[in-house]
Amino acid sequence: MLSIIGISQAVFSLINSSQFKEFYLQINIQKAEIMTAMLKEDIDYLLGKGVKIHKLVKMENMLKEVIDVSPELKDISIYDSRNDILHLANKEDAIDFVRSQQNEIKIDQAHSEMDPDFQLKKKLIKTVEDQDAEQSIVEGSIITNISKTVLFDKIFEIRIDSATVLIISFLFMVELLIMIFRIIQSSARTDQSTSKIEFADIRPVTFIFFFSFDLCISFLPLYMEQLYVPMFGLSKDLVLSLPISGEMLFAGITTIIAGWLLDRINWHLPFIYGLVICSIGSFYSWLSPDAYHLLFSRCLTGIGYGLSFMAAQGFVISYTDNKTKTQGLTQLFAGLMAGSICGGAAGAMIADRIGYAPIFFISGILIVVTILYTLYFMRAGFKKKVVQKKTGEESVEKDNKGLKLIFKFIFNRNILSLLILGILPTAFSIVGFINFFYPVYLNRLGETQSNIGRIYMIYGLCLIYIAPLLSKFVDRSDNKKLFIVLTGLIGGIAFTSFYFAAGIWATMITVLLLGISSSFDASRTYALNLKITKTLGEGVAMGIFNLAEKIGQVIGPLIFGLFFITTSVNNTMAAFGVIYIIITILFLLTAQSDKKIKKQNR
Structure with missing residues (x-):
């Protein structure tokens, strides 16, 4: 089936190019x-x-x-x-x-x-x-x-668009096949108990959701520029970053609430409520008359995003054990990134033809489709799964889950190092660069919206095809800390590429290396192995990790916005890469090794 799609797309591309050349010459001769x-x-x-x-x-x-x-x-x-x-x-x-x-x-x-x-x-x-x-x-x-030259450039653009559509078609077909297999398995079950639910069942849901949610990912700052009005006395570059920062801020706040809820109720309620809020926010973005309304609509969308994303992780935690957690999270993020790639690239190409605003309407409609899919095909997982805990890991008293235990958790040496020197800078750099900096940077260099969307695909393809392979090594390895260090080092090297190159090539190299670095990430697996994490509760712990991540995602676009007003954007990016590497080395020196953690857990 995939071969048929590939051959059909290649033939269509050749026919399309030939017809375009004929009509182009005819029109331009006239x-x-x-x-x-x-x-x-x-x-x-x-x-x-x-x-x-x-x-x-x-x-x-x-x-x-x-x-x-x-x-x-x-x-x-x-x-x-x-x-x-x-x-x-x-x-x-x-x-x-x-x-x-x-x-x-x-x-x-x-x-x-x-x-x-x-x-x-x-x-x-x-x-x-x-x-x-x-x-x-x-x-x-x-x-x-x-x-x-102009004719051949346009033909080249058509062929690149065709190649993009081919990649999207492959990804979409793979995810569709996974979805069909899951539906068939679900229909074949005679016992609809939650014991038949598997962690991989979340992948099709996250694919549909993030396809819908990320339709606007490559042009949100550019749409903000269209609706721009002076806001809060901030520079224009900072104002352009506000929708992303606002979205991530409210998503971060919501993840704490969602984490607390997941230790008390099942995953599906916050997930569905989050989807409903996301859909409302997307329709509001479509109707936004100015920058203030767009900012508010994205904050509303962020609330829904935080609930749904945290609930999806809660589903994985409920249906995995220590040996399969990384694989479960990788399945989730593979569906997430496949949807994000397809949505981001499709949204960019459609926006080139119909404008930015209608994309938000399409996004809202597709999120409604996600709700319907969840209600029908995931209903077997709506009953709370009973997790069998090992001796000595019984539930602690509710009093211990108060603020005192949370502060003890946060200020644990390993957790604090992970939050400040691991999760925070990674989230800061990835969202600041990929979601905000490079779309604005390339737009000002005259690149088309389609090309901006295509570059985003590089990052997602790494997480879809490289990350699942590496996750098996991460799960088998007794040294999770090593992979966190690799994430930071490769990420820092990515930004130093701006010292040696500029423009679209430096951007592509940076996005590629950030994709590879994210494929090594083992921060959550490292933290979930800590005794204090199990004492606090995995739901609350995941909420804190996500909050730290969202704080980085909030600050990232704001700081990267300041890079535009520096004397040399390229040198500033390279300097940031060096700082990122130094932060990673500090994590290496402060966080304990996995062997010491195992000894303390005994």
Whole structure:
């Protein structure tokens, strides 16, 4: 099936490119004919008044004006009756060959680069009245060449779009097959007890949800720029980061509440309530008339996101053990990133054609579909699963789950190091760069929205295909700390790439390395193995980890927004990479090794 999709997409791409070339030439030849006819009419008029074709002064400037407003034209030139070039205008120059004696090379280039298929030629005619008749004398010609470069660039864009659609099709088909298999398994169960529910059942749900939620991920700051009004006395770059920061802030606050709820109620209630709030927030974003309303709508969406995302992690924790936790979380994040990739790329390409606002409406509708899927296909997991705990891990008194125990948990040496030197900087850098910095950065460099969305796919593909492979090594390894250190080191190196390169290439390298670094992340597995985590309760602990992550995600866009007002964005990014590496080394020195943690847990 996947082969059929690939072959069909490749054939469609070739047919589409061929048809586009045919229609492009047809349309632009018609446009060139109109412009050339207008120029010919003016020149014929001057010739008819007795002006010699060699005496047409500043004619190259008139040709240049036409070229400047016609990106699909390569050049326009005027020749005399002996086929000697007199005037030429292209994207770079406007040349008068009659009065300049140093352009022999350019004359040769003008002749050698002509292609009859991309050329339009009209004769310049001098009309002379001879007694009772008019005599037409050919004085020269005007030649217009259509740009091959522009045509081939557009064909290349079509093929890149086709390749993007092919990748999305593969991802979508894989997730669809997983979803179908899960539905078949669910239908085949005679006993609908929760014991038949598996941690992998959450993957299709997260795919649909994040496909819907991340349709706007590649252009949210750019849409904020469209609706921009001065806010709170902040600079424009900081204002553009507010929707993402507000979304993450309220998501972080909500994760604490969701974590507390997950230790008391089942996962599905906060998950469904979160989806409902997300849907309302997306519809509100669609209707937002200005930046204030957009900011408020994204804060509302963040509340729903925090509830649903935390509840999904709660589902995985409920249906995994110490040997399968990383695999369970990897399944969740694989579905998440597949949905995010498909949604982000699809949203970017659609936004290129219909604008930003309608994407939020589509997002809201698809989130409603996620709710319906959850209610129908995940209902077997709505009953609370009873987790069998080991001897010595019995539930502690409710009093111990108060503020005192939470503070003890947070200020534990390993937890504090993990929060401040591990989770926080990772979240800070990934969301600040991927969700805010690089879309604005590339947009200001003139990159299309489709290309911005495609680069985001690099990060997601790493988490889909590299992370699941690495998660098996993380689960088997007795040194989880090593993988956290690798995450930080590779992430820091990613940002230093801006010292050696710039623009789209530096961005692609950074996104790729951030994707690889995120594939090594073992922070939650490391923390869940701690005795104090089990004492506090995994739900509350996960809520605290997510809160730290959201705090980083809130601060990230704000700080990365300040990078735009520095004297050198590239040097600032490289310096940030060095700081990130130093922070990782501090974590290596302060956090305890897994062996010491195991000894303390005994």
